């Protein structure tokens with residue numbers, strides 16, 4: 001692809017490095033004190049330059065961290081849940097206080113625009129609020145016993161050490177969803193952030209540590225392990241880790257799920273998405289276009305919930321394509337710290353190559369590149385900025401079946417809603433989905449059992465930007481896990497069914513007599 005719109009980035013790697021280190025120090029992190037010998041360079045996608053060098057740890061140290069977390073669990077599980085909630089309350093306050101510092105780190109490490117980086121931190125604050133309330137609502141049921149003088153009930157107990165494995169694109173919020181809930185549930189956490197984005201992880205963990213110290217909570221409730229896949233092996237394999245909550249690619253899920261299953265561990269998997277929106281003839285197109293552009297081009301297409309497929313009724317396809325293409329041409333691509341920028345960098349050379357390969361494959365399959373796809377030169381060879389791409393496709397193609405983690409939106413057309421739903425569900429993944437319509441029948445069909453097969457099904461909003469109050473996750477190769485709100489907390493606890501006999505008899509269930 002050709003290069004376009006030279007817009008030299010005035011910010012230097014050195015300025016970004018200083019910005020990151022200031023934020024880290026303010027959050028209480030000393031980056032020189034991590035153990036281990038292997039060094040990891042943290043690069044900013046803004047320039048491609050190195051902003052920090054950290055020590056990586058190996059499997060032995062990860063195992064030690066799990067052991068410490070297990071010891072912490074043995075103390076933490078006996079602290080009353082509402083008291084555990086107080087720790088999460090303090091964490092939420094500290095996150096609010098340091099909102100801008102954390103957002104700065106996300107900006108430097110991931111390349112999110114300021115508003116989205118602040119939004120990610122807000123999501124962390126929101127889940128803390130949610131978890132504080134939850135700490136007084138970890139309720140079990142009481143069911144009628146079939147036997148006289150008996151009570152049948154369920155109690156929920158802390159589970160143990162939770163391994164949280166998070167991806168580069170939400171380097172802090174996904175940890176917070178898991179950890180705020182895990183902590184009030186009485187669990188402890190060992191967190192492996194992407195080794196490419198460990199800085200905001202260290203800062204967030206330092207804030208939690210400060211909260212724990214202030215409230216005299218046990219040590220080692222949450223430990224960050226900066227390590228690679230080899231180092232992280234004990235998180236997958238250790239019997240001291242009853243739950244692994246992992247966010248990443250479908251490939252990652254396929255590697256770790258059988259290992260966790262082999263030891264009868266639990267997994268919450270949040271893997272690939274290939275999210276689609278159906279646009280029907282009755283859709284409010286002003287609203288639909290705004291929703292589509294944010295969902296497809298926001299975060300430079302690097303959310304698991306990013307809109308990747310548009311399934312448009314043939315009567316409105318031309319108009320939708322024209323309007324989305326026009327909106328794409330108006331998007332400011334470049335320095336994410338610059339006011340007005342809506343699309344920051346891709347996360348490195350591999351991400352850029354994946355986008356270019358997908359576009360080549362789409363065109364070879366008969367697709368037409370209507371807008372975008374070209375690299376934007378900002379004066380740094382190792383920084384990869386692209387204009388969001390819009391591609392019309394004559395029919396289904398292999399490339400449309402895959403998640404390409406960048407701003408590529410494929411457009412397919414349909415005639416009957418049933419065909420749209422078949423196209424929609426005809427991919428391996430099942431995370432998020434949307435329909436734009438003003439026809440209640442169409443909306444209800446999409447929401448029904450015969451409609452979208454995804455974990456998130458929206459009407460008249462895009463596929464991304466879910467609130468923390470709902471359960472978050474998806475079906476099929478997305479992995480089936482649920483995190484965040486609603487009753488997702490139950491996965492972080494173990495259930496005990498209790499039958500209590502308060503009579504003087506011993507009636508057996510099912511009327512069995514044994515005498």
Ligand code: UN1
Pocket residue numbers: 123169170174247302303304305463464465466467
């Ligand atoms: C992710 O990309 O892994 O719904 C998480 C959203 C955000 C979370 C995305 N609340 O887009």
